[in-house]
Amino acid sequence: MGAQISSMRRIAAGAVAATMLLAGCGGGLGSEAQTVEGPVKIGLLVPQSGVYKSLGDDMKNAWELYLDQHDGQLGGRDVETTLADEGEEASTGQAAAERLVNRENVLAVTGVVSSATMNGVADMFESSQIPLVGSNASPTTLTDVEYIWRTSYVNDEPGKALGEYVADKVDGSVYLLAADYQAGIDEVEGFKETFGPAGGETADEVYTPFPTTTNYQPFLAKIRQSDAKAAFTFYAGGAAVDFVKQFKAFGLDSQADLYSAGFLTEGGVLDAQGAAAEGVLTSMNYNHDLDNEINKEFVAAYEEAYDKKPTTYAMASYDAAKVLDMAIAEAGDDLTSTTLNEAIGGLGDIESPRGTWHFNDIGTPVQMWYLREVQKVDGGYSNVVIDELGTLG
Amino acid sequence: MLDWFDANLVTMVDGVAYGLLLFTLAVGLSLIFGMMDVLNLAHGTLYLIGAYAAYALSDGSWTGLLIALLVGVLAGVAGGGVLAALTQPLAQRGHLDQALLTLGIAFIASDIFSKIFGSEVLPISVPSQVAGSITVFGQVYPVYRLLFIAIAGGLAVMVYLLFERSSLGALVRATVADRDMVRASGVDTRIVMFGVFAFGAALAALGGVLGAPILAPGPSVDETVLVLSLVVVVVGGLGSVTGALLGALLIGQVQTLGVALMPVYAPFLIFGAMLLVLAWRPQGLMSLVARA
Numbered sequence: 001m002g003a004q005i006s007s008m009r010r011i012a013a014g015a016v017a018a019t020m021l022l023a024g025c026g027g028g029l030g031s032e033a034q035t036v037e038g039p040v041k042i043g044l045l046v047p048q049s050g051v052y053k054s055l056g057d058d059m060k061n062a063w064e065l066y067l068d069q070h071d072g073q074l075g076g077r078d079v080e081t082t083l084a085d086e087g088e089e090a091s092t093g094q095a096a097a098e099r100l101v102n103r104e105n106v107l108a109v110t111g112v113v114s115s116a117t118m119n120g121v122a123d124m125f126e127s128s129q130i131p132l133v134g135s136n137a138s139p140t141t142l143t144d145v146e147y148i149w150r151t152s153y154v155n156d157e158p159g160k161a162l163g164e165y166v167a168d169k170v171d172g173s174v175y176l177l178a179a180d181y182q183a184g185i186d187e188v189e190g191f192k193e194t195f196g197p198a199g200g201e202t203a204d205e206v207y208t209p210f211p212t213t214t215n216y217q218p219f220l221a222k223i224r225q226s227d228a229k230a231a232f233t234f235y236a237g238g239a240a241v242d243f244v245k246q247f248k249a250f251g252l253d254s255q256a257d258l259y260s261a262g263f264l265t266e267g268g269v270l271d272a273q274g275a276a277a278e279g280v281l282t283s284m285n286y287n288h289d290l291d292n293e294i295n296k297e298f299v300a301a302y303e304e305a306y307d308k309k310p311t312t313y314a315m316a317s318y319d320a321a322k323v324l325d326m327a328i329a330e331a332g333d334d335l336t337s338t339t340l341n342e343a344i345g346g347l348g349d350i351e352s353p354r355g356t357w358h359f360n361d362i363g364t365p366v367q368m369w370y371l372r373e374v375q376k377v378d379g380g381y382s383n384v385v386i387d388e389l390g391t392l393g
Numbered sequence: 394m395l396d397w398f399d400a401n402l403v404t405m406v407d408g409v410a411y412g413l414l415l416f417t418l419a420v421g422l423s424l425i426f427g428m429m430d431v432l433n434l435a436h437g438t439l440y441l442i443g444a445y446a447a448y449a450l451s452d453g454s455w456t457g458l459l460i461a462l463l464v465g466v467l468a469g470v471a472g473g474g475v476l477a478a479l480t481q482p483l484a485q486r487g488h489l490d491q492a493l494l495t496l497g498i499a500f501i502a503s504d505i506f507s508k509i510f511g512s513e514v515l516p517i518s519v520p521s522q523v524a525g526s527i528t529v530f531g532q533v534y535p536v537y538r539l540l541f542i543a544i545a546g547g548l549a550v551m552v553y554l555l556f557e558r559s560s561l562g563a564l565v566r567a568t569v570a571d572r573d574m575v576r577a578s579g580v581d582t583r584i585v586m587f588g589v590f591a592f593g594a595a596l597a598a599l600g601g602v603l604g605a606p607i608l609a610p611g612p613s614v615d616e617t618v619l620v621l622s623l624v625v626v627v628v629g630g631l632g633s634v635t636g637a638l639l640g641a642l643l644i645g646q647v648q649t650l651g652v653a654l655m656p657v658y659a660p661f662l663i664f665g666a667m668l669l670v671l672a673w674r675p676q677g678l679m680s681l682v683a684r685a
Binding site: 057206209211212213214225238241251252254268 | 400401403404407411504507511512513514515516526532533534535607608609611612613614617648649650651652653656657659660663
């Protein structure tokens with residue numbers, strides 16, 4: 001009897017598997033077999049451990065805030081968020097993404113902090129035709145994609161935004177110093193793209209080992225010897241804290257202005273840098289002091305929920321929720337990963353805390369860039385927008 | 394030549410500061426490995442204990458720093474005692490089991506730290522008298538690092554005298570050389586070994602408290618210092634205070650002067666130095682001194 005049941009089960013299981021296989025094939029051809037009814041399942045792929053954890057926390061916070069503000073719904077559907085830990089390596093991120101796509105059968109995925117993870121999972125999302133609305137990582141190489149969107153910016157844009165401005169402002173040579181990994185190299189390349197043509201003069205271009213460098217004294221000594229009048233840098237997280245504090249402690253601030261992509265003073269790192277960061281100039285696509293209604297509401301709600309100011313990471317994750325909200329509503333009853341992706345492509349203008357933006361044809365935002373300076377505000381230190389750097393994307 | 398010195402003197406001074414910081418970590422690791430034959434991969438955690446104590450208690454006054462030192466060292470002693478007790482039953486089972494256990498402890502501890510202190514690198518206040526920078530050899534240098542060199546230098550001398558020149562040190566060295574013989578002469582070697590474990594752990598925590606303004610606590614800092622300490626132990630030679638000091642000072646210079654001279658090769662310098670030392674003196678730098 002038991003054997004009979006088990007063999008029947010096996011046959012049933014085989015039948016189910018075959019059906020799923022057929023349905024799977026059909027799905028690719030636009031069949032309605034996969035149309036999602038009831039709650040939609042979205043994967044949130046962010047680091048819950050490792051050096052990028054604080055970015056992951058910001059992104060998770062903002063995602064949850066958006067859902068809380070919208071009764072746990074996106075596009076009129078109840079949402080079930082499946083959290084996956086990206087970790088700090090491409091391998092951990094890949095494994096987590098595979099779990100979301102292959103086992104959890106999510107409708108779409110958002111998050112992804114590290115460019116290495118993004119490079120590692122891009123093909124999988126493309127081939128399984130699941131939309132990935134990334135809210136941070138965006139390597140410059142990722143141009144020919146159909147299912148991967150980013151609500152952040154392309155890695156080289158913060159540098160690109162600054163190049164011309166620095167070339168105009170600085171009377172003397174500029175020293176380029178960045179962490180030796182893809183994002184650092186992209187950033188410096190982006191900077192050079194606009195800095196050189198605008199007549200800027202480069203003192204030297206040096207990359208510091210990542211993540212092993214904690215003592216920047218030898219590199220700072222090189223900047224001193226070069227007599228550069230400004231430095232353009234890329235550091236984030238713990239490295240940003242070490243770098244900014246040492247830049248000040250070794251007296252470089254009296255010789256050179258410090259310019260950087262915004263991550264140098266974004267979020268918690270600024271608290272750790274304190275007075276050492278005063279006067280640091282950075283470019284970013286967002287700042288909590290931007291003067292528009294949506295931003296004011298967003299900042300107030302975020303501060304109330306988490307007792308800190310939102311970062312660009314949080315803002316991008318909030319926008320990813322908004323993109324999915326709009327697109328799921330657009331897709332209507334015929335909601336599949338494919339129709340959702342088409343709907344994202346047709347969204348047009350998106351009203352965001354950063355201002356209004358839209359996706360360009362490589363799936364990244366066309367948006368305004370801002371120059372920010374770290375100033376003393378109400379006894380603490382804060383990024384303050386002092387200029388606009390123009391639209392990129 | 395004189396110009397070269399002028400340009401790089403401050404970098405070399407900084408190399409000494411960095412080297413002495415590594416010494417406070419590596420000497421414990423080296424003695425624990427050399428004496429108790431325990432590969433303690435939770436050694437970086439002890440640094441973090443000290444560094445987080447500095448964050449929590451050091452409020453920019455000398456009293457705060459002193460309290461942080463006291464608490465850090467006590468926590469280090471306690472941590473060392475716990476690690477010694479936990480690894481004791483694994484003594485017969487080889488290094489792999491010890492490595493797994495201590496690495497597991499390090500993972501758990503780092504998760505607990507990130508629950509309590511968050512995932513950011515934290516700012517450390519130093520007493521305001523030493524918070525600024527002064528001009529040394531024509532270049533700006535942080536005062537605290539000079540103070541650190543003085544204190545850690547004193548500490549290195551003290552540890553050297555204790556282990557290489559005192560009768561207590563002789564007992565410890567004898568236990569390294571021939572445990573059974575020491576036991577046969579009526580000494581309870583377990584007490585000696587627990588003592589060394591606690592002492593090494595306390596030094597690492599002390600390094601954490603004093604070193605926090607130079608290498609601030611945060612996620613994965615424990616791994617960074619563990620790897621550097623292991624390199625120092627390999628370069629210096631196992632179970633020797635002199636070796637750890639030589640190794641630490643060499644790696645300190647490689648990490649500062651070497652990087653300043655050859656920034657392009659910065660990622661390879663430290664392991665390149667290790668490779669060269671291993672090829673030239675497989676027993677580590679202490680073999681140079683031991684022979685003399």
